[in-house]
Amino acid sequence: MEEKVIICNDLTKQFGDFYAVNKISFDVYKGEVFGFLGANGAGKTTAMRILCGLSYPTSGKASVAGFDVYKQQESIKKNIGYMSQKFSLYENLTVSENIEFFGGIYGVERSEISMRRTDLIERLGLEKEVNKMVGELPLGWKQKLAFSVAIFHQPRIVFLDEPTGGVDPVTRRQFWDMIYEAAAGGITVFVTTHYMDEAEYCNRISIMVDGRIEALDTPENLKKNYSASSMDEVFYQLARGAKRSDN
Amino acid sequence: MKQLFVFIRKEFYHVFRDKRTLLIMFGLPIAQILLFGYAITSEVKNSHISISDNSRDANTEQLINKIKSSSYFIVDETSLSEQEIENTLKRGNVRCVLVFPPNFGNNLLHSGKAQIQIIADGSDPNTAKTLINYLTAIIADYQQEISPAAVLPYVIVPETRMLYNEEGNGSLNFIPGVMALILMIVCTALTAVAVVKEKELGTMEVLLVSPFKPIFVLISKAVPYLVLSLANFTLIVLLAVFVLNVEIKGSILLLFLVSTLFIITCLSFGLLISNVTSSQQTALLLSIMGMMIPTLIFTGFMFPIENMPWVFQVISNIVPSRWYFLIIKSVMLKGLGFAYIWKEVLVLIVMTLALLGVALKNFKIRLE
Structure with missing residues (x-):
């Protein structure tokens, strides 16, 4: 039996009459790359905010890394990493300073930071750029660095909110290599994306429509069940029925 | 505590690398002091x-x-x-x-x-x-x-003195006013922008997801600007003393203490603005436009508040710089001690607590 790191049971978030998240249930296993899909306005972000300890659910149960989303938000925050669609390192700090800062606010020891930093810089091949401002790096490198910083404190789960927005296909490939590497190292990856080819890279995916999870399986099974040739088609079939959208 | 230090150090990097902000921070007071000291004066000369x-x-x-x-x-x-x-x-x-x-x-x-x-x-x-x-x-x-010999039966010779400002030096009244104005605008605007910038860049999200406490985010944002504002204040005082020949009659320590209090008031106001805005432009507009006019009008250094209609007199009471102006005038020009200014100081303390309270509450609500 694999270890479950995220457990959701009938998780609901209500704003007045509006059910942003409507009784969703799913589990995520350790070391899994879990794709969290859905059209804009389907409730992905709200669900993710609850799991990150940023907001409280209205009802239902959920635990992240073994901690309860109602009572143990602080412990959850210590055990997760986060990277958002908006690029989220400081442009006017150097590569090295960014690493020190984010390591620092997660309470990683000084000596530990400098050890991991050396290792990280070497792996990314950024030796020459260590003391350059992050703003001077090309977007692809920034993105890779942001991901490395998000898992710098060795969290159990990393949440990626549309991490590859605006990145060229080659860099996206490399980015996914890093994701696999992290997953192989035991970090669970919870990722939202709009790119259906990326969805195929996930071990399992869930598709949210109007606050509910309409489908949850491996990409192969989903394609088979919906007799579709690609994830794109599966997604289209499900999202077609959606009543909600951003507009 | 260590996390707080890491964060504050980061804020200092930001401030010192942002040449434009530094220029505003230190260029503005110099320009204002010289402008008010020399160009805009109520004295009539030449x-x-x-x-x-x-x-x-x-x-x-x-x-x-x-x-x-x-x-x-x-x-x-x-x-x-x-x-x-x-x-x-x-x-x-x-x-x-x-x-x-x-x-x-x-x-x-x-x-x-x-x-x-x-x-x-x-x-x-x-x-x-x-x-x-x-x-x-x-x-x-x-x-x-x-007609030196002219002897009039009764002579009344009025002997006039302008107390606290014998030479009628116009900059004496302006200096405290400009201090209030600059601190109010610079502190408010820069703090507001510093917080909103994180929202705009998306780094705020990352900070909120981290175990770093939201209240520490606000503290860390405020500390560098508190330090810089005090440096700024020192600069203004030095300019006033050595360039405009203003004599400081009261206790310098008291002057710095009340100024620190006022700076904290302004910082809290900046934090509040940062909570209700989401773009740097709005924050800047709100703090500069929103602050400049009321500060200019209701501080009392350009237009006497006693001459205003009562509605405006009431409004002037909620403008923090008004109280600071009174304090600074008493301490700097009249050399009065704490016993004479405790009421104004109390008003500022209450305002600061109220502003901070609302700012913190808003900040938490936004998290929900």
Whole structure:
């Protein structure tokens, strides 16, 4: 039996009459790359905010890394990493300073930071750029660095909110290599994306429509069940029925 | 605690690498102090006046020389014809024209009474009044000179003193005002922008997801600006003392303590603004436009608050700089101690607590 790191049971978030998240249930296993899909306005972000300890659910149960989303938000925050669609390192700090800062606010020891930093810089091949401002790096490198910083404190789960927005296909490939590497190292990856080819890279995916999870399986099974040739088609079939959208 | 230190250090990096902000922070006070100290002054110096001398005798000449030798006036012309008087004033070349009627000297010596006319440009009533006062004083002075022996039965000699500012140095009133203005605007705007910037960049999300406490985010944002504002304040004080010759009569320590309090008030206000805005532009507009006008009007250093309609007087009470201005004036110019300013200090403390409370509450609500 694999270890479950995220457990959701009938998780609901209500704003007045509006059910942003409507009784969703799913589990995520350790070391899994879990794709969290859905059209804009389907409730992905709200669900993710609850799991990150940023907001409280209205009802239902959920635990992240073994901690309860109602009572143990602080412990959850210590055990997760986060990277958002908006690029989220400081442009006017150097590569090295960014690493020190984010390591620092997660309470990683000084000596530990400098050890991991050396290792990280070497792996990314950024030796020459260590003391350059992050703003001077090309977007692809920034993105890779942001991901490395998000898992710098060795969290159990990393949440990626549309991490590859605006990145060229080659860099996206490399980015996914890093994701696999992290997953192989035991970090669970919870990722939202709009790119259906990326969805195929996930071990399992869930598709949210109007606050509910309409489908949850491996990409192969989903394609088979919906007799579709690609994830794109599966997604289209499900999202077609959606009543909600951003507009 | 260690996390807080890491965060504050990061904020200092931001501040010192942002040359534009530094320029605003330190350039603005220098420019303002010099502007208010030299260019904008309520004193009237070197005013151009013309004289229409229709008598041309020894007395008019003596009087004209006396006027010429004072630092208040520059005499453009002494033989303006009557027709030209109005034109000269209309063209705005001179602020004031002095008219000696024919036989001025004669009348003065023989009948003991002579008349003189002062025509001032009333479109700027404050300057006009000041000029008339100066001229009247010079004339009275001259009168004393030529008839020292004149013994009047009863004489009342008003002995006037401008307490706390004997020379009528206009910058004395402006310095505390400019201090209040600059601290208010710079602290508020920069703090607001610093927080909103994180929202705009998306780094705020990352910070909120981290175990770092939201309240520490606010503290870390405020600390560098508190330090910089104090440096700024020191700069203003130094400029005031060494460039504008303002003497600090009260305790310097007290001055710094109350200024620190006021800076914290402004920082809290900035944090509050940052909570209700989501773009740097809005934050900047809100803090500069929203602060500048009320601060200018309701602080009381440009327009006396006592003369305002009561509605405005009530409004002026909620403008923090108003209280700070009173405190600074008392301490700096009058040399008063804490016993005289505790009420104003209390008002500022209450305002700060209220602002901080609302800012923190808002910050938490936004997290939900």
